[in-house]
Every structure is written in C-alpha cells, then in structure tokens.
Amino acid sequence: MKAKRLSYNSAEFLQLIIQKELDLYGAKFEDIKALPEGRLPNGEWWFHHYTFETKEQYEEWKQFCITELRNSRERLSKKKAEDVFRWIDLQWGLKHQFEHIDLV
Secondary structure (H helix, E strand, O other), rough: OOOOOOOOHHHHHHHHHHHHHHHHHOOHHHHHHHHHEOOOOOOHHHHHHHEEEOHHHHHHHHHHHHHHHHOOOOOOOOOHHHHHHHHHHHHHEEEEEOOOOOOO
C-alpha cells in the first residue's frame, strides 16, 4: 500500500516537521500540543526551550523538510521547496544556539 502524500499546507505536514525537530530531544508533538498556552511547567515557551545546538542538526532538519516538500502532494520543484522551507523555518523552526554574530 502506498503512503499518502501530504499537502504541505496541511496540519499533518506541520506536525511531521515539528515532530522531526522534537525527535532531537525525545519529545512528542502531542505533549507539546497539550501544554497550557504552549508553555513548559517552568513557564518557558516550548520553542525557546528546544533548540538546534549544532549546524548539523539544523541542516539535517532542513534537508528533511525540503525532501518532504518535494515529495508532498504538490510535488514542489527544488527551488520552490527551498523557498517554502525558508517560510517554514521562520514560522516553525527552532532557535539556533550555534549561530552568533561578530560585530567587530
């Protein structure tokens, strides 16, 4: 039986990409969804608590998302998938702990 292709505009697709981020921590999407107002017991937002600690973690998630976008129901081109990924990253990507800006 063939797996169902998800639309990248669907809630199921969003859950898939968020779960991929949470897998780094052994967390589950259902647990995050159940948090009151999206906050952990210490009051911190879940998306501030969980972060990409290395560039490799981020790149792995990025490639996962682009592959899923290209395999979505809409079968996006590589360029379009990269464009959509930038929007996904802004909306749903975890904070990066590995980046810093040298001002000097």
